[in-house]
Amino acid sequence: MLFVGLFVFGISAIAIPSRSTYGAQVSVDEPQYLLTALSIGEDLNLDISDEIEEEKFRTFHEVGLNTQTIDMNSSGQRLSPHDPLLPLLLSGPMRIGGWVGARVLLAIFAGLLASTTLWVAVRRFKVSPKIAAWVVGSFGAAPPLCSYGSQIYPEVPAALAVILAIATITGPRSKWNSIGFVLSITALPWLSIKYLPVAFTIFLLASLSNKKTERKRISTSTAVVFVLMAAIYLLSHQLVYQGWTVYSAGDHFAGSEFEVIGGDPDIWGRSNRIIGLLVDKGFGLAAWTPSFLILPIAIAFNCKKKVDNWNYLILPFLIGWSTATWVAFTMHGWWWPGRQTVVVLPLGIIAIAILLDHFQKFLLPTIVATAIGSIGWVWIAVETQTGRRALIVDFEETSWPWYKIWSKIFPDFHRMPTNTMWIATFWALALLLLMAIGWHSADRNKNSFRCKRADTNMATTDLDGSGSIR
Numbered sequence: 001m002l003f004v005g006l007f008v009f010g011i012s013a014i015a016i017p018s019r020s021t022y023g024a025q026v027s028v029d030e031p032q033y034l035l036t037a038l039s040i041g042e043d044l045n046l047d048i049s050d051e052i053e054e055e056k057f058r059t060f061h062e063v064g065l066n067t068q069t070i071d072m073n074s075s076g077q078r079l080s081p082h083d084p085l086l087p088l089l090l091s092g093p094m095r096i097g098g099w100v101g102a103r104v105l106l107a108i109f110a111g112l113l114a115s116t117t118l119w120v121a122v123r124r125f126k127v128s129p130k131i132a133a134w135v136v137g138s139f140g141a142a143p144p145l146c147s148y149g150s151q152i153y154p155e156v157p158a159a160l161a162v163i164l165a166i167a168t169i170t171g172p173r174s175k176w177n178s179i180g181f182v183l184s185i186t187a188l189p190w191l192s193i194k195y196l197p198v199a200f201t202i203f204l205l206a207s208l209s210n211k212k213t214e215r216k217r218i219s220t221s222t223a224v225v226f227v228l229m230a231a232i233y234l235l236s237h238q239l240v241y242q243g244w245t246v247y248s249a250g251d252h253f254a255g256s257e258f259e260v261i262g263g264d265p266d267i268w269g270r271s272n273r274i275i276g277l278l279v280d281k282g283f284g285l286a287a288w289t290p291s292f293l294i295l296p297i298a299i300a301f302n303c304k305k306k307v308d309n310w311n312y313l314i315l316p317f318l319i320g321w322s323t324a325t326w327v328a329f330t331m332h333g334w335w336w337p338g339r340q341t342v343v344v345l346p347l348g349i350i351a352i353a354i355l356l357d358h359f360q361k362f363l364l365p366t367i368v369a370t371a372i373g374s375i376g377w378v379w380i381a382v383e384t385q386t387g388r389r390a391l392i393v394d395f396e397e398t399s400w401p402w403y404k405i406w407s408k409i410f411p412d413f414h415r416m417p418t419n420t421m422w423i424a425t426f427w428a429l430a431l432l433l434l435m436a437i438g439w440h441s442a443d444r445n446k447n448s449f450r451c452k453r454a455d456t457n458m459a460t461t462d463l464d465g466s467g468s469i470r
Helices: 002-013 029-043 049-053 085-123 129-140 155-169 175-191 193-207 220-240 257-261 273-279 290-305 310-327 339-358 360-384 401-409 420-441 446-459
Strands: none
Touching: 002 085, 002 129, 002 360, 029 049, 029 085, 085 129, 085 155, 085 175, 085 339, 129 339, 129 360, 155 175, 155 193, 155 310, 155 339, 175 193, 175 220, 193 310, 193 339, 273 290, 273 310, 273 420, 290 310, 290 339, 290 360, 290 420, 310 339, 339 360, 360 401
């Protein structure tokens, strides 16, 4: 766990000096998070009007700033239209080390996410430690997970909250697990309201389980605490942001705060993201880390196999993917590819680890394909520190040879050239085939799976609420 965490931290930290765009160290939403962190650290409030007026953003954003905010009252109070938990976490490092300190903390979060994911894969999903370490370590050190270990967004802390929620709710019943579960689920909407569907899904799974042992995981008192937390969230936003969400403070949503999902969202048109999030030429996961193509196999395999706690793994992942598909305003944003999927991506990686634990001969090819993503990330991170490229503005123009060749086989949903739909159709059929392979492979080696699971259960130890070894 320590080695994997340090390795992922190091790969993530490589891009700390990289410029997101020309004339600015960070771009678009990132300055908003940093300004709010400054305000919390210096003034103990969320009002960034004085930071904007005094141009305190110049240390990390030399060019003019898109403030994104409106005057909330006659005194000119301005609040960033982004939920406040990430700025709160960054306020200490921001005050001590500026934007570098903030990025270092996010790299630490990336390392913690990798270590925690490894622990959960072994202790909660019975993956062998060797397989789990290789899979989690390699994917954690590849984009997009390592990418958001240096960019100022709540994606990695949110993914860590999801993993901790899964770890606590699938573990032995204890006071500390209950507290950890409540804190993890509560943290998600405070990081961003877009994580609410995933948080609610995990809560429902814990509440509506058919297993007697799992039905008791959500006690009446815990449910009451969640209702109280929800009331505090809504009341706080009404009092502070004058709306149900932080978007009511944004200048882009003057008509309605719910325009954040689009004024007239084209649900059918957004459906191409079902495959685009994975295979889009510029913003697809597999375009940058080829081994993500194994993800459909892993999802189908786990759905058919129904390994221990599989529903806590697959259903939140599918809800997160659906949110990125139909609720998110766009998948082609001013950020590194894969942003909308990061919150549930560690769950998909655990699913891949479970698959490879049953078919270990495919471990080496998967690690090699993942290493291609890591090498490409290091290449781009170094390239953007030379001044020839920017991390966000023109990452698709990279000189990384693999991407220049490999990306040609994927559909371009951003620019939509004439051959896009033909290529998209091919990939839709290919992904369906991969899912069929995963579904069919779950029927193989059932006996060896049962023996392996029994051996792993006997070898696994844990701590219950009283501190005794289980």
